[in-house]
Amino acid sequence: MVTNNKVVDLRSDTVTKPSEAMRAAMAAADVDDDVLGADPTAQRFEAEMARIMGKEAALFVPSGTMANLVSVLVHCDARGSEVILGDNSHIHVYENGGISTIGGVHPKTVPNNPDGTMDIDRIVAAIRHQDGALYYPTTRLICLENTHANCGGKCLSVEYIDKVGEVAKSHGLKLHIDGARIFNASVALGVPVDRLVRAADSVSVCLSKGLGAPVGSVIVGSKAFIDKAKILRKTLGGGMRQVGILCAAAYVGVRDTVGKLADDHRKAKVLADGLNKIKQFTVDLTSVETNMVFFDIADPRITPDKLCQVLEQRNVLAMPANSKSVRLVIHYQISDSDVQHALTCIEKAVEEILSGSAKFEHLTNGSTANSYGH
Ligand SMILES: Cc1ncc(COP(=O)(O)O)c(C=O)c1O
Ligand SMILES: C[C@@H](O)[C@H](N)C(=O)O
Numbered sequence: 163m164v165t166n167n168k169v170v171d172l173r174s175d176t177v178t179k180p181s182e183a184m185r186a187a188m189a190a191a192d193v194d195d196d197v198l199g200a201d202p203t204a205q206r207f208e209a210e211m212a213r214i215m216g217k218e219a220a221l222f223v224p225s226g227t228m229a230n231l232v233s234v235l236v237h238c239d240a241r242g243s244e245v246i247l248g249d250n251s252h253i254h255v256y257e258n259g260g261i262s263t264i265g266g267v268h269p270k271t272v273p274n275n276p277d278g279t280m281d282i283d284r285i286v287a288a289i290r291h292q293d294g295a296l297y298y299p300t301t302r303l304i305c306l307e308n309t310h311a312n313c314g315g316k317c318l319s320v321e322y323i324d325k326v327g328e329v330a331k332s333h334g335l336k337l338h339i340d341g342a343r344i345f346n347a348s349v350a351l352g353v354p355v356d357r358l359v360r361a362a363d364s365v366s367v368c369l370s371k372g373l374g375a376p377v378g379s380v381i382v383g384s385k386a387f388i389d390k391a392k393i394l395r396k397t398l399g400g401g402m403r404q405v406g407i408l409c410a411a412a413y414v415g416v417r418d419t420v421g422k423l424a425d426d427h428r429k430a431k432v433l434a435d436g437l438n439k440i441k442q443f444t445v446d447l448t449s450v451e452t453n454m455v456f457f458d459i460a461d462p463r464i465t466p467d468k469l470c471q472v473l474e475q476r477n478v479l480a481m482p483a484n485s486k487s488v489r490l491v492i493h494y495q496i497s498d499s500d501v502q503h504a505l506t507c508i509e510k511a512v513e514e515i516l517s518g519s520a521k522f523e524h525l526t527n528g529s530t531a532n533s534y535g536h
Contacts, residue, residue, distance in 0.1 A: 167477065168477065168500075169477045169478075169479060170477065170478045170479070170496065170500045170503060170504050170507075171479045171495075171496075172478065172479060172480050172490040172491055172492070172496065172504060173479045173480060173481045173491065174371075174481070174491045174493075175343075175371045175372045175426075175453060175491045175492070175493040176370055176371055177479075177493070178374040178493050178494065178495050179376075179495065180374070180375070180376045180411055181374065181414065181418070183414050183418060184374070184375065184376070184410075184411040184414045184415065185411075187410040187411055187413065187414045188407045188408075188410050188411050190410070191203045191404075191406040191407050191409070191410035192406060193404035193405075193406035193407060194404065194406070195403050195404065196401070196402050196403060196404070196405045196406075197396070197401040197402070197403060201402075201403075201404060201405050201406040201409070202406060203405075203406025203407075203409045203410050203413075204222055204405045204406050204409045206409075206413075207222065207380075207406075207409035207410075207412060207413050208220040208221060208222055208380065208409075210413065210416070211367070211380045211382060211416070212382055214355065214356065214416070215355060215356055215359060215365060215367065215382040216355075216356025216357070216359065216360060217356075217359075217365070217382035217383055217384070218383070218384045218385045218388070219382070219383065219384065219385040219387070219388035219389075220380050220381065220382045220388065221380065221381045221388050221391050221392055221395060222378055222379075222380050222402075222405060222408070222409055222412070223378065223379050223380070223381060223395055223400050224377060224378060224379075224400055224402070225370075225377075225378070225379055226252075226340075226342045226366055226368040226370075226371075226379040227256075227257045227258075227260065228379070228395070228398060228400050229366030229367075229368075229379040229380070229381050230252070230253050230257060230261075230305075230338075230340055230366050231257065231260045231261060231264065231265065231398065232381060232391050232394045232395055232398065232400075233338045233364045233366055233381055233383075233391065234253070234261045234265060234267055234303060234305070234338065235261070235264075235265040235267065235394055236364070236387055236390045236391050236394055237302055237303040237336045237338060237363070237364065238261075238265065238267040238302045238303055239390075240300070240302070241266065242268075242299050242300050243266075243267050243268065243299065243300055243302045243303070244267070244268040244269070244270050244290060244298075244299035244300060244301045244302065244303075245261065245267055245268070245269055245270065245301075245302065245303040245304070245305055246270045246271075246272060246280075246285055246288045246289070246301060246303070246304045246305070247269060247270075247271060247272070247304070247305040248271065248272060248273070248274035248278075248280055248305075248306075248307060248310075249271035249272065249273050249274055250273075250274040250310075250312045250313065251274065251305065251307050251310075251312070251340065252307060252311055252312070252340055252342065253305055253307070253340055254269055254271055255312065264398075268299040270288050270290075270299070270301065272284045272285055272288050274310065274312070274313060275313075276313055276314075276316075276449070277310075277313060277316045277318075278307065278308070278309065278310025278313040278316040278317070278318055279318060279322055280306075282325055282326065282329060285304060285326065285329055286329055286333075288301070289301045289333050289335070301333070301335060302335060302336065303335060303336045303337070303338060304326060304329070304330050304335055304336070304337050304338070305337075305338045305339070305340060306318060306323060306326060306337070306338075306339050306340070306362075307339070307340040307342070308323070308339055308340070308341055308343070308344055308347045308358070309342075309343040309344075309346050309347045309350075309451070309452050309454075311342065311343070311454070313449075314446075314449045314450070314451075314454055314455075314456050315343065315346065315430075315450075315451060315452040315453055315454030315491075316449060316451055316452075317346075317347040317350050317351050317451050317452065318347065319351065320351065320353050320357060320358050320360075323339070323358065323359070323361050323362070324360070324361045326361070327360075327361025327362065328361075330361075330363075336363040336364070337361060337362045337363050337364075338362065338363065338364045338365070338366070339359055339362045339364070339365045339366070340366055341359065341365045341366055341367045341368075342366065342367070342368040342371055342379075343368065343371055343372060343452065343453075344358065344359065344365065344367055345367075345372060345373060345420050345423060346372050346423050346426075346427070346452040346453055347452070349420070349423040349424050349427070349452075350423075350424075350427055350451050350452050359382075363383055363384070363387065364381060364382065364383035364387055364391075365381070365382050365383070366379055366380075366381050367379060367380050367381075367382065369412040369415055369416070371493075372419065372423055372426060372453060372493060372494070373412070373415035373416060373419045373420065374415045374418075374419045374493065374494055374495070375408075375411050375412040375414075375415040376408070376411055377408045377411075377412075378408050378409075378412050380412075419494055422494040423452075423453070423494075425494070426452070426453040426492045426493060426494060426496075427451070427452050427453055427492075429453075429492045429496060429498060429501050430450050430452065430453050430454065430455050430490075430492045431447075431450050432498070432501055433455050433490060433492065433501050433504070433505065434447055434450045434455045434457075435447065436501070436502075436505040437455065437457045437490075437505070437508070438457075440508065440509060440512060442459060442460055442461040442464055442512055443457045443458065443459060443460070444457065444458045444460060445457045445458075453491055453492040453493065454489060454490070454491050454492075455489070455490045455491075455492075456483055456487050456488070456489050456490075457487060457488055457490075458486055458487045459486060459487065459488070461516070463515060463516060464512060464515050464516070465482075465485070466482030466483070466484070466485065466486065466487060466488045467482055468515055468520065468522060469488060469508070469511055469512070469515065470482055470488065471520075471522050471523065472511040472514055472515060472520045472521075472522075473504075473507055473508065473511050475521070476507040476510070476511065478503070478504050478507045478508070490504075
């Protein structure tokens, strides 16, 4: 039963459609072959992103996955390299093991705490000792993720990042931040984004998430690092021709949408409060720091897969996080009335499922291809 023609898409902040301003900028973009020389719009955008992030240089890449892969492979350019990263990190869980299958880099996971951090003493303990060089991989890199997607969009503090940076420096290691949502963290923490990443040798920044660009990420770091990253991007097939068309849209996203992230976070809290009033759900309200809301379903009759299917019949899109919880993500194209409409639809979906009147096409255990969970 469709109660509203408009689709309220809460699956992710990757679902935004380009704004009219982005489309106009794309149409008007001054472009050239970025492989044969330098697309002027890409060059301007990369210089602006380096300035904003407080790094020497920047490189536009087609996706966050490629941004992380290129960054890890530049830092870990010798055989037998190992990277220390979170066991629940996007790089380790959702990027097809690319650092290993493509880059030959060995992952050394450390448990992620619920707040997205890894215990500093466990990071230090994970660093391979020189004495074992005959047997062990060689630690070259530590990766953090801010905000942390699988930990509910939690923010890593600048104090924590600086401490990990000190550990990396004192052990001769590099530090990469998967900053897919670094602007969400900067806004939620009230810390300028260049200060937040000061300790990092490289950062990947998604333009196609909360910033609303249709495509792309940017890597920032030293000029020497970005020069190597540019070659590796080409090796991976990421060299692009008139890429200014995409950079023009991304530039509009950075200019127009960063200022809207605080409102995304406010709406996420409104959504979380509403969900917490539904007695079959539990939400840890203190964990809603940015634009993501995870809620657990206590009633076994209501599975995440069933709930998402019934919501889809009402044009509200959501994704199971796993077999017991659902993830909802706010972005700037979700209005306050969309939030209220979604809450009403969720309440009605729960009633339909519990009354037995809900219709399902197919059921899975929640870990389907279209689920975020694992
Ligand atoms: C934390 C994080 N890092 C990296 C990525 C990868 O970005 P992309 O989907 O553009 O490859 C995502 C999700 O998309 C993410 O949530
Ligand atoms: C699914 C995942 O890869 C994506 N980064 C998201 O958060 O939606």
